[in-house]
Amino acid sequence: MAFNRREFCAAVAGTIVVGRARSAWAAGESAAYVMVAQRDRGRILKAAKEYLPMEPVTITALRSPKSPGGPHDFFSQADYFWPNPKNSDGPYINRDGQSNPENFNDHRKVMIDLSVRMPALTAAWLLTKDRRYAKRAGDHLRAWFVTPETRMNPNLEYSQGVHGVSTGRNYGIIDTLHLVEVARAASFLGPEALSAADLQSVKQWFREYLSWMENSEKGKQERTTLNNHATCWALQASEFARLTGDEQTRDEIRQWFIGALLPDQLGKDGSFPKELARTKPYSYSIFNFDVMAGLAQSLKGSGTDLTTFALPDGRGLCKAAEFLYPYLKDKAKWPYAKDVEHFDALPVRSPGLLFAGLACRHEEYITLWKTLNPEPTDKEIIRNYPIRQPLLWV
Incomplete structure (x- = not known):
């Protein structure tokens, strides 16, 4: 059934029973925000409480002997490529849609962990204004994009490589799709999470990575x-x-x-x-x-x-x-x-x-x-x- 904004707002306003969602409504937030806040509040806070004690882990904690890059370079292997049964030592061959379980996926895993935890902590901060959530979200950003010992280099030169074919491919740029909601969440954080200098460093990392996406050969190929x-x-x-x-x-x-x-x-x-x-x-x-x-x-x-x-x-x-x-x-x-x-x-x-x-x-x-x-x-x-x-x- 179609509905107009006034009907939707009235319906939502009539069903809000959670504290912070009500204050968001009073502050003039959209009906959509209020509806989602009501729906997801319990889910968000449960996840955020689970993630609060978890320390950030970045790619520098996980090395692969298969990686042609250094400890700060993200590395992954193309999902659908397998050893050739006719030439076990030769280049891998494609089996579309069938993921190779022997691939190195640890860098992906910790990036996905980041993409799950940091936005949930940020959402909890928006709902409760509990600074603990914002601070822990900031810890993740600092570890991944600021701290020299743990930060990731702002490129994907070694993502989704294929054994015997390529050390990295343009298709690997899809791996940082999991940074999309991290960047989105970062835009809601301020001094409660990061110093002004650290926040600028986070933005600079994304600025440099976007430049790599736009100007590198892999980035240009992926765009097309x-x-x-x-x-x-x-x-x-x-x-x-x-x-x-x-x-x-x-x-x-x-x-x-x-x-x-x-x-x-x-x-x-x-x-x-x-x-x-x-x-x-x-x-x-x-x-x-x-x-x-x-x-x-x-x-x-x-x-x-x-x-x-x-x-x-x-x-x-x-x-x-x-x-x-x-x-x-x-x-x-x-x-x-x-x-x-x-x-x-x-x-x-x-x-x-x-x-x-x-x-x-x-x-x-x-x-x-x-x-x-x-x-x-x-x-x-x-x-x-x-x-x-x-x-x-x-």
Whole structure:
């Protein structure tokens, strides 16, 4: 059922029963923020209390003898590449959609841990104003992006390498998709979490990494891919630019979204044809939808509102949501091939459903969003789940 803002605000205001959510409403926060705060308050505070005593761990604590880089260089191996059974010592070969369990994934794991813990702590700080949460969120930022002994170098030269083929590939840039919500969360923190000098150092790290994404050969190649990798590049660039105040880059991405990203990837029926052609069409369709919806949400604030934008033929976020909604509601209706892996672990709570429900005025999307699992445990699903704290996005 469609709803207007006044009806939605009234409904939300009438159901708020939690303390900080009420003060957010009184302060004039949006109805969406209040609704998400009410929905997620218990989940956020439970997670934040669990993460509060956990010390930050960065990539410098975990070395791989396979890495061609140094202790501060992020390293990962391409997921879908395996030893060649005909030449065990030769270059690895591709098996699309089938992750090699022997790969080195420790750097990914600690980055994902960062992306889970630091935004949850920040969300808890927003809800409670308990400075302990902000301070611990700042500790993570300082360890990863400031402290010389533990910081990560601001590039991904050695990400998703392939044995016998490459020490690193442009496709590896998708690994730092897990820094998107970290950057988002950092924008809400101030002196309660970091000194002014440390906060500037954090922003400088993201400024340098964004420059590498834009100007390195790997970064340029990734931007021109024609599937979810380009969408993920754009979401990263948008959020890193948001943190550093780079509105020129964000304006360029808005134009790219309208002129190329959307028309090149979205079919007239709202599907993502290039994702449907993969061996995990269900997973990748949801993933690209969530990232594209996150990108549209990220770019709100000036210029064209991409959450409601549509091409002349109707293609846009609302069309993509219309296509996927029935299959998120009932996976049994999925008319395409089942994913070769992890099909049973889906769907989980889709941030795209929330963003599209708000933008496209479809209450049923939000109703479904509320029922889906916000805490996936399958490692592959977690790897493709970069937006976990919608409170930071609405």
